[in-house]
Structure formats: C-alpha cells, structure tokens
Amino acid sequence: MSDSMVDADAFNAFEAAGWNEQSAGYDAFFGPVTTRVAGPLLDAAAVERGDRVLDVASGPGYVAALAAERGAAVLGVDVAESMIALARELQPELEFLHGDAEALPFPDASFEAVVANFLLLHLGRPERALAEFARVLAPGGRVALTVWDLPERARVIGVLVDALAEAGAAPPPELPVGPPFFRFSDEDEFARLLSGQGLQDVEVQTVAFAHHEADADELWSGLLGGTVRMAALVDGQTEVTQRRTREAFDRIVAPYEAGGRLELPVSVKLASGRKR
Numbered sequence: 001m002s003d004s005m006v007d008a009d010a011f012n013a014f015e016a017a018g019w020n021e022q023s024a025g026y027d028a029f030f031g032p033v034t035t036r037v038a039g040p041l042l043d044a045a046a047v048e049r050g051d052r053v054l055d056v057a058s059g060p061g062y063v064a065a066l067a068a069e070r071g072a073a074v075l076g077v078d079v080a081e082s083m084i085a086l087a088r089e090l091q092p093e094l095e096f097l098h099g100d101a102e103a104l105p106f107p108d109a110s111f112e113a114v115v116a117n118f119l120l121l122h123l124g125r126p127e128r129a130l131a132e133f134a135r136v137l138a139p140g141g142r143v144a145l146t147v148w149d150l151p152e153r154a155r156v157i158g159v160l161v162d163a164l165a166e167a168g169a170a171p172p173p174e175l176p177v178g179p180p181f182f183r184f185s186d187e188d189e190f191a192r193l194l195s196g197q198g199l200q201d202v203e204v205q206t207v208a209f210a211h212h213e214a215d216a217d218e219l220w221s222g223l224l225g226g227t228v229r230m231a232a233l234v235d236g237q238t239e240v241t242q243r244r245t246r247e248a249f250d251r252i253v254a255p256y257e258a259g260g261r262l263e264l265p266v267s268v269k270l271a272s273g274r275k276r
Helices: 008-044 062-069 081-090 126-136 155-167 187-195 216-226 229-235 239-256
Strands: 052-056 073-078 095-098 111-117 137-148 200-213 261-274
Touching (some): 008 111, 008 200, 008 229, 008 261, 052 062, 052 126, 062 073, 081 095, 111 126, 126 137, 126 187, 155 216, 155 229, 155 239, 155 261, 216 229, 216 239, 216 261
Parallel strands (some): 052 111, 111 137
Antiparallel strands (some): 137 261
16 A cells, blocks of 8 residues: 555544544453553663653553553553543543644653554554654653554454455445554564664564453454444445454354453564664
C-alpha cells in the first residue's frame, strides 16, 4: 500500500471516535494482555525513580500506573476522552490529559522517557509521532514502543485476521484507509522508524507469552468489543460473510483448546532508542 492511498486525517478521526466507544471493551479484554508488556516497556525506556515520563496513548493508564509505582513523575495523554475518563477513574492519583501523538502539547526536552504501548498501528502518520516523541525527549532520554508481532505469531489477534482472510472479507467503503496494520512487526522497519528521527542505540526485541480465554465465544466477543479497525471490518460485512468469518474463526481457534480453555500465543515487538 502506497502512502498516497492513506487518508491520515480521516483515519485518525476514525480511530479516535472508535476508542471513545470501545474503552470499556478494551479494558475488559486487552487489559490482561497489554499489562504483561508494561514492565518490559518501562525497562526498555530505563525508567527510574524521579524520571519525568510521558505515556502516550495511555488508554486505561496501565503503563502510567506502573511507572508511578517505580517512583517516576508520569503524565498520561490520550486522544479518546472516554479513555482519559477511564484512566482517571482507575488511577485517580495520576494526571491524564487529552493529547494528539502527532502534535504533543509539551515543550521541547520535557521528559526523560517517552513510552507508547500499542500506539503506532492506530496512527495515520507514525513518522510524525516519532518526531514529536524525539522533540519532547530530553537529551540522553529514551523512547520505547510496542506493536503486535505478525498474526502467525500474535495469535490472540491473528486468529481473527486469518478468519477474515479465509472468509474473503474486504474492507467496507466507510472504513478509512490506514497504514498497514503489521508494518512495524518487521524488526528492520521498526528500527528504521526510530533511527530515522536520530535516535541512537536502537534495539528491537520480542516479548512472548501465553494468554488464556475460556472459549471461542469469549475470544470472539472480546476482540469485537475491544478493537476498532478489526471490529469495523467484521461489522461492515454482509451477513453471509460474517457467518463465514465466524465459522472460519471457530475452526482456526479449535487447535488452541487445552484443558478446557484456550491457550493463545502472544508475541509483541518492542523497540527502544536513546536521544543524543
């Protein structure tokens, strides 16, 4: 997909509106998954007591809460008002503000660390966001970011990706064209994103673990209730294609049944770099 096909403004507006609707569903389903990555993310950013930390796309505030436990002075920003409200409810002692990752409302060199957990795949202009992260980062500070690995390794979402492909589901016309969802699952591409903004000592690592769900129904409901782009892709299909997708989904999920529940591999790419 060429960059000229991406309507970044329409895509960003679609994502922001979607997360305003899906905040509770994201917390319920993805909370147990994405919190598993919060520690490695803060480790990669070398977050220590007293550091000023910016958590971009903080969502329900999982990473911000852990950074505060480490003694950091953390500020969370998100583009979705309902996510900010949820974060303030769950972490009332912390500060969360409305903020656009592509135009952060902070002066240069404001933070010793900038972190973003699963943000990049929801941005129309990821390079612009990285430029902002580098701008607000103090000299010597670190950036750390995560994205999903390829669907064949990140099975917690990959099973639905495969089911949609098997059912022949095409993007509905009302779904704005965005960047490729798994662009930064490629380690070289992920590293180039950081080094392209002048960050040094760039590293990309893999964080892998297993996630459990009760059954295919719970997994299906969680994915549709806790995602934006994938949920819109399913909802935009005809009844026939939706039925084919669910049939394929159940068949693809079946091999992950173990001990009366599903055991799904999760794989995440984590990139980090240091400002000069």
